[in-house]
Amino acid sequence: MEPRPEYDDLTIGVVALQGSFAKHAYSMGRLGIKSRAVREPGDLKLIDALILPGGESTTMTLLLEQEGMWEPMNEALETLPVFGTCAGAILLGQQIDDERVRCFNKIEYTAERNAYGRQIESFSTSLIMPSLLDHDFHAIFIRAPKFRDISPKVLQLAVFGADPVLLRQGKVLVASFHPELTEDSGIHKYFVDEIVLKSR
Amino acid sequence: MTNDLYEVKTGLAEMLKGGVIMDVTTPKQAEIAEKAGAVAVMALERIPADIRRDGGIARASDPKMIKEIQAAVSIPVMAKCRIGHFAEAQILEALEIDYIDESEVLTPADEANHIWKHDFKTPFVCGATNLAEALRRIGEGAALIRTKGEPGTGNIVEAVRHMRTINMEMAHLSKLRADELMAAAKNMGAPFHLVDQVAKTGKLPVPNFSAGGIATPADASLMMQLGAETIFVGSGIFKSEESSLMAKAIVQAATFYDKPDKLAEISEGLGKAMKGLDMSEITPDERMQDRGW
Numbered sequence: 001m002e003p004r005p006e007y008d009d010l011t012i013g014v015v016a017l018q019g020s021f022a023k024h025a026y027s028m029g030r031l032g033i034k035s036r037a038v039r040e041p042g043d044l045k046l047i048d049a050l051i052l053p054g055g056e057s058t059t060m061t062l063l064l065e066q067e068g069m070w071e072p073m074n075e076a077l078e079t080l081p082v083f084g085t086c087a088g089a090i091l092l093g094q095q096i097d098d099e100r101v102r103c104f105n106k107i108e109y110t111a112e113r114n115a116y117g118r119q120i121e122s123f124s125t126s127l128i129m130p131s132l133l134d135h136d137f138h139a140i141f142i143r144a145p146k147f148r149d150i151s152p153k154v155l156q157l158a159v160f161g162a163d164p165v166l167l168r169q170g171k172v173l174v175a176s177f178h179p180e181l182t183e184d185s186g187i188h189k190y191f192v193d194e195i196v197l198k199s200r
Numbered sequence: 201m202t203n204d205l206y207e208v209k210t211g212l213a214e215m216l217k218g219g220v221i222m223d224v225t226t227p228k229q230a231e232i233a234e235k236a237g238a239v240a241v242m243a244l245e246r247i248p249a250d251i252r253r254d255g256g257i258a259r260a261s262d263p264k265m266i267k268e269i270q271a272a273v274s275i276p277v278m279a280k281c282r283i284g285h286f287a288e289a290q291i292l293e294a295l296e297i298d299y300i301d302e303s304e305v306l307t308p309a310d311e312a313n314h315i316w317k318h319d320f321k322t323p324f325v326c327g328a329t330n331l332a333e334a335l336r337r338i339g340e341g342a343a344l345i346r347t348k349g350e351p352g353t354g355n356i357v358e359a360v361r362h363m364r365t366i367n368m369e370m371a372h373l374s375k376l377r378a379d380e381l382m383a384a385a386k387n388m389g390a391p392f393h394l395v396d397q398v399a400k401t402g403k404l405p406v407p408n409f410s411a412g413g414i415a416t417p418a419d420a421s422l423m424m425q426l427g428a429e430t431i432f433v434g435s436g437i438f439k440s441e442e443s444s445l446m447a448k449a450i451v452q453a454a455t456f457y458d459k460p461d462k463l464a465e466i467s468e469g470l471g472k473a474m475k476g477l478d479m480s481e482i483t484p485d486e487r488m489q490d491r492g493w
Binding site: 058087100 | 215218236240323451
């Protein structure tokens with residue numbers, strides 16, 4: 001993929017407290033886009049968009065709160081475009097019924113954690129997403145969540161069986177799978193081209 | 201639905217990166233670990249320090265205890281089987297354990313063969329003391345490697361030795377010419393295709409974690425600065441004076457391992473770390489790291 005000149009002055013923040021943050025940075029790097037690890041509140045001022053990676057939502061909740069990151073991030077997410085995968089998607093949705101996880105209520109669904117079961121039920125599959133990509137996307141689901149009670153305001157960009165797995169509402173993009181684990185940066189490119197650049 | 205198992209197996213290890221995996225022996229300890237921010241727990245009957253003290257044969261844990269721990273937490277639950285004991289591994293898979301540790305902490309069941317891990321849908325983690333050992337385990341299907349260190353000692357010296365050895369051996373391979381790699385594979389006793397892959401990429405084909413002797417936030421930082429992507433803490437937490445404080449601190453240290461100012465704050469007032477053992481206090485036949493090959 002040819003880097004676009006519009007990418008030159010972009011910096012995508014990746015929340016780097018725990019999880020697949022390095023893989024997201026790598027996915028952006030493959031597009032010729034700079035990324036920055038976000039571990040402290042000050043980092044939020046230096047970025048054009050944010051990624052919440054996969055990992056453990058319980059661990060991320062604790063670290064966000066302990067580091068005084070939760071409130072500043074909640075505020076930053078009022079304007080910053082954001083892309084969340086798996087645990088990141090759980091945190092961006094409506095508050096779930098589990099006190100171990102604190103959600104940002106930035107997109108209207110309630111996530112069900114580990115909805116497919118334990119690791120033995122993890123899988124990969126091919127998804128079509130015609131509004132984003134002209135090719136199938138190889139999607140890896142790891143102890144993935146399902147999105148429940150999805151508002152009609154939320155755009156469903158891909159489904160697996162009966163389950164919507166890639167969703168967008170305004171500047172918020174979420175996947176229940178892990179686009180950062182594959183060599184295909186197509187979904188990351190959609191996030192930057194259609195959400196980050198168009199909301200500047 | 202396709203069955204590209206390997207990426208699904210290593211995928212879970214990717215999600216554990218930058219985190220801490222804690223040994224727990226009861227549902228109560230599992231809850232403490234999860235509340236402290238552990239990314240996963242390792243369910244076992246006795247922590248390595250107690251196995252070392254008690255002697256006797258250490259086997260896979262009682263399924264009842266494993267199930268109670270699975271019910272107590274929402275994070276992944278790992279469990280150990282004996283080296284070569286594929287029947288114990290089959291039982292752990294039937295229990296839907298998230299990761300199986302074919303571990304030198306338990307008494308080996310087979311001195312010649314490790315488990316053929318490709319046969320399992322559940323991913324495996326295995327210990328290694330050097331690169332050749334790591335590649336043999338990956339060849340058998342391990343989706344995650346950890347240093348062996350010397351379990352149950354609270355002494356970081358062996359984990360450091362193993363991590364540095366693996367790093368140096370990878371650096372050496374990446375300097376070799378293509379026509380030297382077959383001889384390298386022969387001398388190492390490691391599968392050629394994996395030796396070739398490490399020579400080209402300069403890194404292990406699966407994530408690389410650290411275990412065996414980590415007892416403080418500084419230990420976690422040391423191992424991560426040496427290249428570990430995640431930390432296993434066995435006896436270090438529940439053998440310390442203030443388990444909950446120590447657990448939280450090591451979790452923070454895994455995130456801020458490269459920020460000394462932050463580590464200074466994190467390390468303050470944690471009470472006594474586990475007492476630990478010097479390597480000279482352990483006889484050669486008590487060395488767990490020499491189990492397996």
